[in-house]
Amino acid sequence: MPSASPTVLGALDPTSDRAVFRQIADQLREAIDKGRFKEGDKLPSEAELVEHYGVSRMTVRNSLSVLQGEGLVVSEHGKGVFVRPRPPVRRLASDRFARRHRQQGKSAFTVEAEAAGSRPEVDSLEVKEERPTQEISTRLGGPRRVLARRRRYLLDGRPVEFAVSYLPLDLASETPIAEPNPGPGGIYARLEENGHRLDHFDEEVCARMPSPQEAKTLRLAAGVPVIHLIRTAYDTEGRAVEVCDTVMAADAYVLAYQLPAT
Template sequence: MTSLPSLLGDIDPTSDRAVFRQIADQLREAIDRGRFKESEKLPSEAELVEHYGVSRMTVRNSFSVLQGEGLVHAEHGKGVFVRPRPPVRRLASDRFARRHREQGKSAFIVEADAAGSHPQVDSLEVKEAKASQDISTRLGSVRRVLARRRRYLLDGRPVEFATSYLPLDIARGTQIAEPNPGPGGIYARLEELGHHLDHFDEEIRARMPAPSEVKTLRLASGVPVIHLVRTAYDTEGRAVEVCDTVMAADAYVLSYQLPAT
């Protein structure tokens, strides 16, 4: 059992700061300074108990602080590790530009291939359903919709979960209602059906995930989600699609370009 001499200091018993917070502070600083590198194992609970002369629950408490900050993650039977920052996927504001749609493959696949990652799409589900209050409002008082669910993975890791809602009177009986919507995706099909796209509205929120989202996206603790709701409008001003997307926040950077006029 090593004594972790230079890496970590001591507890100041006269401080008002709780012991577990002092320990968390020292570990956090050590991580920030690069004393512990990405994916590196932190000292075990037992080692820290020995080093600081505190009880195990106190050490665990300090770990849970760092977990809540998304700095570390624990692996049962292995140890506590500095959480690596995964490669991020950049979403540019021109990602739905028509020129991208005309190339055939979906934006997600093209982009991931270009970045050298292995993309996958799964849990594809297409069904007709009643619109929720919110979706109905966004689509302009539509009652029934076609719902297309899917999950996106990069190199085996789930990063995004999305559901598209389209008015049934538009989508029913078209290729949009098929599992594979064909080249260019549903936006290409909408345009073929005469719904020329004019613009998109995107609403962005960030929050902690619900338990079901933790499961679907295999989220580590301390990782928020980005919740994006996009509404597509055609040139007649009609909302023709609402896409509700939940993304693992540590895997994304969203990027927008705004005119200054």
């Protein structure tokens, strides 16, 4: 793929007190933000930027490092530096767990992927009984053992989130929930079939930088944060029937809400 032309970039301001490498990073960032360099485009090569700005190769590399640290570009060895694709998934928090989706045999992730025109996948699936942390146990009402379902979600082959669902053993063991594939509609459909009609979900959301393991699992570029979400599902009797601990690539999601005004 040929490099995008550096002609869309401006000139340096010799009177500015801003470091030269940061001026170059500012111009590249602006070109990306305004769509002059689109997602997947190859940026001008180091040699082209050196010639355009009349600076050293090290100055150009420092500029590109700034953009990599912000998660705007990704470097591919031997190929160049590319504008990082950021296909957003619109996560409709007020609709994603609607019962009609489960009745259609679809999980929330499948619904969102289809709306985004993407191909959903689940891998790295692990289902096992284990001792929960104190926090998870407290949220579930104090069980000493739970069924944990770990999985990673991908869109068009790209990892975008991973999650762990924790369920009390009396609700999950010896049911399809303990199987790798719990069936159409996922674990919430199975819970409702077993008499635990869902009433509401409580979610806590925060943004932070990923741990090294999280960055590896989600294949995150440097500088890309994650969204950390903990959800507790309650049935109509007020019992917590599941806690889901989810980590999402922040550049892959738009969190959308509809809130009543009354």
